[in-house]
Amino acid sequence: MREDNQLLVVTHLSQLIILILGFGSLLLPLILWLTQKERVYQMDAHGKNILNFQLSLIIYCILCIPLILLFGLGLLGFLILGIVSIIFPIINAIKASKGEIPKYPLSLKFIS
Numbered sequence: 001m002r003e004d005n006q007l008l009v010v011t012h013l014s015q016l017i018i019l020i021l022g023f024g025s026l027l028l029p030l031i032l033w034l035t036q037k038e039r040v041y042q043m044d045a046h047g048k049n050i051l052n053f054q055l056s057l058i059i060y061c062i063l064c065i066p067l068i069l070l071f072g073l074g075l076l077g078f079l080i081l082g083i084v085s086i087i088f089p090i091i092n093a094i095k096a097s098k099g100e101i102p103k104y105p106l107s108l109k110f111i112s
Contacts, residue, residue: 003041005097007032011046012093012102015054016086025085026054045101048111049092053104057085060106 011032018025033047060081068074084106092102 001039001041004043005099007036007040008042008046008096009093011036011043011050012089012096015050015089019086026051026058029054042101046096049102049104049107050089052110053088053107055110056104056106056108057081059108 011029014028014032015025017023017028029047029050033043033051037044037047061078064074064077064081066074067077088104092104095102
């Protein structure tokens with residue numbers, strides 16, 4: 001295994017591909033994680049954190065849909081989720097560049 005903090009940073013920032021393409025925030029980190037988890041030191045832990053965060057965001061977005069119809073709070077939920085989905089990949093990419101294993105807030109544990 002090799003240590004590659006730059007690839008870890010790219011993996012965290014790959015979640016932001018959704019800002020350019022409109023999709024891929026789960027797919028691109030998943031591909032990077034699956035292809036590199038046995039080659040790069042700490043990629044497995046970083047990849048699992050990213051995938052759990054992205055899957056959690058999908059669940060929270062699905063939960064916001066009925067809240068739009070019921071209370072109008074779903075729009076606020078979407079806004080908060082949008083901000084969180086942009087800010088935390090950047091913060092955790094910075095942490096990854098320093099060799100830390102970052103944690104994502106509101107992340108449910110789907111992959112352990």
